[in-house]
C-alpha cells in the first residue's frame with residue numbers, strides 16, 4: 001500500500017464514494033497517533049460543486065502566481081503539470097489543526113509546538129493510505145491561502161486548514177510520481193537520506209564524532 005499510494009490529479013473518475021467506504025477512510029485518519037492524545041484534527045467533507053469551484057478558482061490564481069516566479073525550462077515544464085483535481089474528484093476533505101485542543105498541558109508538546117501539526121499530518125497520511133487500500137485516489141492541494149479557505153468554509157480563527165485533499169475513485173494509480181514523470185523533481189535514493197550516528201553531509205562517509 002505504501003508503494004502503491006500516489007498523489008493523484010488527473011485520474012479521478014468522479015464516481016460516487018460509498019458512505020461506508022468514506023467512513024472507513026475517515027476512521028483510519030482518526031486512528032492516527034497524536035501528541036498527548038490531543039487528536040487536534042477535524043475533517044470537513046465537501047461535495048458542493050459551488051464550494052469546490054470557488055476553491056478551484058483560487059487555486060488557479062495561486063498557480064498563476066507561482067508560475068510567474070518561474071522562467072525558461074522550469075516555466076515551460078510547469079505548464080505541463082496538473083496541480084489539482086478539485087473539480088474532477090468526487091469530493092474534498094479538508095483537514096484542520098486546532099492547537100488549543102487539550103491545551104494547556106498537552107503532554108509532549110511543551111518544547112515542540114509543531115508536534116501538534118505533525119499529529120495532523122499523520123492523520124492525513126493514514127487517510128491517504130486507507131483510501132489507497134480502498135482503491136481510491138487522493139490528491140493534496142496546497143496552492144491556497146489559509147485565510148481564503150477559512151472564510152470559504154467558516155473555519156474559526158485559531159484553527160488552521162492543513163490540507164485540502166481531493167478524494168475519489170480513479171482509473172488507476174500511476175507507478176511513478178507525476179513530478180518525476182515530468183522531470184520536475186526526482187526521488188532521492190534512501191542511502192542519501194540515512195545518516196549513521198550523527199548528521200553528515202551527503203557523500204562524506206561516516207559521521208564525525210564519538211565512535
Ligand SMILES: Cc1cc2nc3c(=O)[nH]c(=O)nc-3n(C[C@H](O)[C@H](O)[C@H](O)COP(=O)(O)O)c2cc1C
Pocket residue numbers: 005006007008009082083084140141142143176177178179
Ligand atoms: C504537504 C504536501 C503538499 C502538496 N501539495 C501539492 C499541490 O498543491 N499540488 C500537487 O499537485 N501536489 C501536491 N503534493 C503532492 C506531491 O507533489 C507528491 O506527494 C510528490 O510529488 C510525490 O509524489 P507521490 O505522492 O505520488 O509519491 C503535496 C504533497 C504534500 C505532502
